[in-house]
Amino acid sequence: MVFLEYLPGNSIxxxxxxxxxxxxxxxxxxxxxxxxxxxxxxxxxGSVVFIALRIGLPFSRLRSMFQPLVPxxxxxxxxxxFGFQQDYFVRDTSRRVLLEILGLQITVGGVMIGVTFLVRLxxxxxxxxIVTLTTRFEDFIALMKKLHFPYALxxxxxxxxxxxxxxxxxxxxxxxxxxxxxxxxEKGSFLQKIKKRIPLMIPMLVGGIRHSENIAIAILVRGFxxxxxxxSLYDIKMSRVDYTALxxxxxxxxxxxxxxxxxxxxx
Amino acid sequence: xSDENGYAIKVDNLKFKYAGxxxxxxxxxxxxxxxxxxxxxxxxxxxGKTTLALCLAGVIPHYIEGEFEGKILVDxxxxxxxxIPEVAKxxxxxxxxxxxxxxxxxxxxxxAFGPCNLGLSKEIVLRxxxxxxxxxxxxxxxxxxxxxxxxxxxxxxAIAGILALGxxxxxxxxxxxxxxxxxxxEVFETLLQLNMIEKKTIVMIxxxxxxxxxxxxxxxxxDAGKFVAIGSPREVLxxxxxxxxxQHGIRPPQIPxxxxxxxxxxxxxxxxNPWLDVEEAARKLSELIxxxxxxxxxxxxxxxxxxxxxxxxxxxxxHVYPNGIEALKGVSLQIYRGExxxxxxxxxxxxxTLVKHFNGLLKPTRGDVYVFDMNTKNVTxxxxxxxxxxxxxxxxxxxxxxxxxxxxxxxxxxxxYSRDEVExxxxxxxxxxxxxxxxxxxPFHLSKAERQLVAFASIIAxxxxxxxxxxxxxxxxxxxxxxxxxxxxxxxxxGHTIIVVTHDMNVxxxxxxxxxxxxxxxxxxxxxxxxxFYKVEDLARVxxxxxxxxxxxxxxxxxxxxxxxxxxxxxxxxxxxxxxxEL
Numbered sequence: 038m039v040f041l042e043y044l045p046g047n048s049i050x051x052x053x054x055x056x057x058x059x060x061x062x063x064x065x066x067x068x069x070x071x072x073x074x075x076x077x078x079x080x081x082x083g084s085v086v087f088i089a090l091r092i093g094l095p096f097s098r099l100r101s102m103f104q105p106l107v108p109x110x111x112x113x114x115x116x117x118x119f120g121f122q123q124d125y126f127v128r129d130t131s132r133r134v135l136l137e138i139l140g141l142q143i144t145v146g147g148v149m150i151g152v153t154f155l156v157r158l159x160x161x162x163x164x165x166x167i168v169t170l171t172t173r174f175e176d177f178i179a180l181m182k183k184l185h186f187p188y189a190l191x192x193x194x195x196x197x198x199x200x201x202x203x204x205x206x207x208x209x210x211x212x213x214x215x216x217x218x219x220x221x222x223e224k225g226s227f228l229q230k231i232k233k234r235i236p237l238m239i240p241m242l243v244g245g246i247r248h249s250e251n252i253a254i255a256i257l258v259r260g261f262x263x264x265x266x267x268x269s270l271y272d273i274k275m276s277r278v279d280y281t282a283l284x285x286x287x288x289x290x291x292x293x294x295x296x297x298x299x300x301x302x303x304x
Numbered sequence: 305x306s307d308e309n310g311y312a313i314k315v316d317n318l319k320f321k322y323a324g325x326x327x328x329x330x331x332x333x334x335x336x337x338x339x340x341x342x343x344x345x346x347x348x349x350x351x352g353k354t355t356l357a358l359c360l361a362g363v364i365p366h367y368i369e370g371e372f373e374g375k376i377l378v379d380x381x382x383x384x385x386x387x388i389p390e391v392a393k394x395x396x397x398x399x400x401x402x403x404x405x406x407x408x409x410x411x412x413x414x415x416a417f418g419p420c421n422l423g424l425s426k427e428i429v430l431r432x433x434x435x436x437x438x439x440x441x442x443x444x445x446x447x448x449x450x451x452x453x454x455x456x457x458x459x460x461x462a463i464a465g466i467l468a469l470g471x472x473x474x475x476x477x478x479x480x481x482x483x484x485x486x487x488x489x490e491v492f493e494t495l496l497q498l499n500m501i502e503k504k505t506i507v508m509i510x511x512x513x514x515x516x517x518x519x520x521x522x523x524x525x526x527d528a529g530k531f532v533a534i535g536s537p538r539e540v541l542x543x544x545x546x547x548x549x550x551q552h553g554i555r556p557p558q559i560p561x562x563x564x565x566x567x568x569x570x571x572x573x574x575x576x577n578p579w580l581d582v583e584e585a586a587r588k589l590s591e592l593i594x595x596x597x598x599x600x601x602x603x604x605x606x607x608x609x610x611x612x613x614x615x616x617x618x619x620x621x622x623h624v625y626p627n628g629i630e631a632l633k634g635v636s637l638q639i640y641r642g643e644x645x646x647x648x649x650x651x652x653x654x655x656x657t658l659v660k661h662f663n664g665l666l667k668p669t670r671g672d673v674y675v676f677d678m679n680t681k682n683v684t685x686x687x688x689x690x691x692x693x694x695x696x697x698x699x700x701x702x703x704x705x706x707x708x709x710x711x712x713x714x715x716x717x718x719x720x721y722s723r724d725e726v727e728x729x730x731x732x733x734x735x736x737x738x739x740x741x742x743x744x745x746x747p748f749h750l751s752k753a754e755r756q757l758v759a760f761a762s763i764i765a766x767x768x769x770x771x772x773x774x775x776x777x778x779x780x781x782x783x784x785x786x787x788x789x790x791x792x793x794x795x796x797x798x799g800h801t802i803i804v805v806t807h808d809m810n811v812x813x814x815x816x817x818x819x820x821x822x823x824x825x826x827x828x829x830x831x832x833x834x835x836x837f838y839k840v841e842d843l844a845r846v847x848x849x850x851x852x853x854x855x856x857x858x859x860x861x862x863x864x865x866x867x868x869x870x871x872x873x874x875x876x877x878x879x880x881x882x883x884x885x886e887l
């Protein structure tokens with residue numbers, strides 16, 4: 038769902054330490070989950086989108102990512118509209134009934150919760166994308182090292198990440214090869230369509246096993262496991278900007294939590 | 305130790321049997337490699353070449369298990385008695401597929417992997433990265449992302465990753481088999497430089513005979529787990545002869561092959577020194593061909609020219625991929641029924657993009673493609689698959705069934721043939737490719753060459769009028785290559801239109817009636833290989849190198865060689881006339 042590749046740039050966000058960025062992400066996610074008033078959510082989204090614009094996030098691709106989800110989104114709003122009945126809400130305005138069908142009521146609050154869900158989804162995708170787009174993969178690896186993850190795990194993550202584009206290309210070839218033998222992936226019932234995935238899945242699986250066997254040999258002959266004392270080429274460092282940013286994030290976060298506990302921002 | 309110092313590798317009576325296998329993959333291999341030597345190992349698929357490489361690096365017996373006998377000394381150290389990383393400091397192993405050897409996201413990261421594993425300090429690691437990248441001429445690439453590199457660059461990076469461990473010996477297992485000609489050249493030259501400038505000992509496994517003959521100090525021919533000949537290229541040639549090479553599954557190098565043909569005609573003696581490369585042959589031949597040779601040109605049989613029913617018509621075809629890359633920029637061409645066409649050009653020239661339009665896997669961004677007058681825009685891929693068969697390069701990208709029979713039947717079932725028809729057509733196809741009797745085998749128990757035949761059978765079973773084959777000879781030994789090409793020739797004679805996408809110019813010269821050279825999305829040349837291949841300079845500019853025979857004949861043009869000679873037989877006939885004419 039989120040962008041995995043690095044978007045080169047020199048914004049403040051690019052220069053922040055990976056730890057600061059992860060804290061920011063955590064703060065944004067916590068704030069977006071404690072409120073359910075669309076207005077508050079829109080404010081959070083506004084701040085996230087502002088940062089996204091500053092780093093030059095490719096919105097056109099974001100749109101193409103969301104477009105197929107539009108029917109799902111409409112369903113969410115409808116379901117929440119029906120799903121949350123009057124007694125769930127505190128505010129009078131939220132308890133107002135918009136429509137009543139067969140004893141089920143669509144409440145204003147329910148629809149607003151639906152909108153909140155959508156905005157929350159956008160916040161999650163955009164904020165996570167911001168972090169992955171502005172952070173080099175090496176920095177994530179360095180972070181894992183700092184957190185004392187076992188090296189074998191870090192290497193596995195690193196290799197998997199490297200193989201994403203290779204496996205995507207292989208899947209394309211497998212699809213081409215089976216379609217060239219008359220496999221029609223579009224036609225058929227739901228069950229038939231699932232059955233038609235088998236000729237795609239097996240070559241991918243076998244290919245995956247073959248790759249992993251070769252990789253095992255390749256890393257062994259490059260001395261994997263010879264020493265536990267690995268030098269780190271990249272050091273992640275917290276700068277003054279990072280500490281300032283962290284302080285800011287903490288203050289905003291505390292203000293947010295305080296507002297929530299005074300009873301604002303809920304429906 | 306002192307007598308060991310001259311040798312980088314000493315192998316004594318090495319035997320190995322994989323766990324679960326009944327046959328010894330290596331069955332008594334003994335050989336030595338001197339320090340600073342460039343030693344090439346050749347042999348058919350299944351001869352034990354990769355097993356030997358894995359033994360030298362200690363992967364066998366330390367990681368892959370089986371029955372191991374004999375002794376391997378690398379730099380005087382017994383490989384079986386030390387760990388794989390200990391061997392890696394002395395001997396580095398480069399594998400076939402560069403993708404599987406790259407672990408880093410950036411070039412620097414990747415080269416760092418080895419020295420970091422050894423626990424070296426950051427300063428030393430950085431220096432090693434610097435030195436290793438310099439040796440493979442990738443300095444300045446440190447921050448590049450590895451997935452965006454070209455095939456040749458990736459393999460050079462893999463070599464750098466090995467060099468960073470500081471070995472004095474490099475073992476490379478078919479390092480160029482996955483690369484296009486430009487990439488091949490890059491990697492061969494890199495290995496050669498490591499040998500000559502850095503004084504590294506190189507052991508290379510390859511199917512590229514012409515290259516091996518020209519540059520190796522010594523060659524070893526492996527077959528059925530044993531060396532059948534070891535010596536300098538000349539010694540090996542004299543010992544085995546051209547027929548002997550073919551018997552062991554090796555494509556005979558063209559220039560020595562020509563020498564052999566001339567010796568059969570009594571022009572020269574085989575036991576003198578066979579020529580190894582174009583330069584040497586040209587020099588010797590221009591001494592032999594003198595003064596009064598016949599002026600007239602040799603009558604070369606014309607390659608068939610087809611006109612009439614059009615199989616494929618491409619009109620001003622443009623293709624732009626979603627990422628904005630313009631792969632085809634206005635290609636127009638017609639392919640007639642019954643033609644045998646080769647499409648060549650370096651990677652990225654648009655070859656595969658073009659042929660994928662023939663069966664509708666890709667649709668034109670602009671322009672039209674017609675297959676038997678159907679516009680591919682208006683028909684589905686599965687409809688087109690009745691008319692156009694497409695054989696992919698790697699059989700493992702399509703094989704999924706649990707028996708050979710079911711795999712070959714897959715396409716036929718998709719096209720809706722009845723059970724009886726399917727059975728009959730599967731049988732015919734398996735018979736044609738020579739896999740009869742293996743119907744119920746599991747495809748993954750077959751060798752790679754056999755799997756290739758299964759994939760091929762699954763396409764021809766559908767009886768398509770047009771057959772497109774992507775790289776039919778990649779990774780194949782001489783048996784596989786000639787078998788595949790002869791089957792295509794037979795299908796062509798039966799009336800099928802054959803379109804081959806290939807980097808193998810010997811195959812083009814031998815089989816194709818027409819060659820289309822693509823370059824950055826446009827058709828650069830299109831015609832009879834007899835004409836196209838003699839535009840040597842134009843081809844060199846787009847990294848297409850005609851076969852050595854063509855290069856030799858082109859050099860001898862001032863001696864009145866008939867233009868258009870493509871095969872060894874033609875060259876031998878012509879040279880015989882010219883040399884005898886002097887008498």
